[in-house]
Structure formats: C-alpha cells, structure tokens
Amino acid sequence: MTETRVLRGDDPAAVALLAAMEAEVEATLGPVTPERTSVVSAAEMSPPGGAYVVVVEDGATVAGGGLRKLRDGVAEIKRMYTLPSARGRGHGRRLLAGLEDAARALGYARVRLDTAEAMAPALALYRDAGYVEIPDYNGNGYAAFWGEKRL
Numbered sequence: 191m192t193e194t195r196v197l198r199g200d201d202p203a204a205v206a207l208l209a210a211m212e213a214e215v216e217a218t219l220g221p222v223t224p225e226r227t228s229v230v231s232a233a234e235m236s237p238p239g240g241a242y243v244v245v246v247e248d249g250a251t252v253a254g255g256g257l258r259k260l261r262d263g264v265a266e267i268k269r270m271y272t273l274p275s276a277r278g279r280g281h282g283r284r285l286l287a288g289l290e291d292a293a294r295a296l297g298y299a300r301v302r303l304d305t306a307e308a309m310a311p312a313l314a315l316y317r318d319a320g321y322v323e324i325p326d327y328n329g330n331g332y333a334a335f336w337g338e339k340r341l
Contacts, residue, residue: 191247191248192245192246192247192248192284193245194243194244194245194284194285194287194288195244195246196241196242196243196292196295197241197242197243198232198235198236198237198242199231199232199233199234199235199236199240199242199256200232200233203244203251203254204232204235204242204244204256206251207244207251207253207254207269207271207273208232208256208269210271210273211270212269214274215227215332218308219306219308219332225331226331226332227332227333228268228304228328228329228330230256230258230269234258235256235257235258235268237296239258239265239296240256240257240258240259240296241257241289241292241296242255242256242257243255243285243288243289243292244285245272245281245284245288247279247281252272252273252275253270253271253272253281253282254269254270254271254285255269255270255286255289256268256269256289257289257292257293257296257301259296259298260302263297263298263299263300264298264299264300264301264302265293265296265298265301265302266301266302266303266328267286267289267293267301267303268303270285270286270289270303270312272285282311282315283319286315286316286319289301290339290341293341294341298341299340300339300340300341301338301339301341302324302327302337302338303316303321303337304326304327304328304333304336304337305333305334305335305337306332306333307334307335313335316335316337319339321337321338321339322338322339323337324336324337324338
C-alpha cells in the first residue's frame, strides 16, 4: 500500500530524507550552502506557511519534499527526493501531487520550483505535470530550470 502524508519539516522522517537528499546533491554537484544554492530550514517547511510531504510504501518512508511560502499566494517546492531503492515506481509523481495538494490546503494559488540540469528525470516530471518555465526567481546556482504552475 502506498500513501502520502503531510508532516512538519522537523519530523524525524523529514530530517532523514533531507539529509539523504543533500548528501546525494553534494556528491553530484557540490556543497549545499547559501553561496551556491537556495537553502531551506525545517521551520519554513512547517505550518503555518509550509509542510513536508512524504510517500510511504508498505510502511516505509521512501520519498519526501518540502513546501515553503515565497510570498502571499505563492509557495515553493523544495528538496524533492526519492530513495534510490524506491525509484522508478511513480513516487516522484505521487510526491509532487501531494505537495500541490498541501499547497492548495494552505491557500496557495501558485507553486514554483527549480531543478539542476543533471536532474533530467525531475525536469521531465515537472514539465509533464504542467510546470512552465519562468525566469530565475531565487538565484539557485545549481538550477538550470525554474518552473511555475497555477493550482
């Protein structure tokens, strides 16, 4: 059985997935620091303006991503990640839909996100889900695509 759940950014499951995601990014692209990429705190991915969504498969947390407020009506999706052992089973799509649902529940009308050129599967997912390319809105040095979707 697979389901999505909404947590706080400081929940232990969120903390573990964020650490795994950052380790993979650092191994691929370099350090996750404010000088190189956008950073996000656990507090930003918690109510009242944010959330952390996880995908749970057969009782195990296999994917997660955060949502934070950018400004009134606009949220940003951050740190989407699926464990390597769980990839290829549609969890990214489930996670993205869960994040969009959480954004709607928090009253956001639009969501934004970015991704690096090396993340080709993520870019394909975002385009398939209706994200349209917009100009750089956050100065993320690792990003090659910035997208937005009206909810």
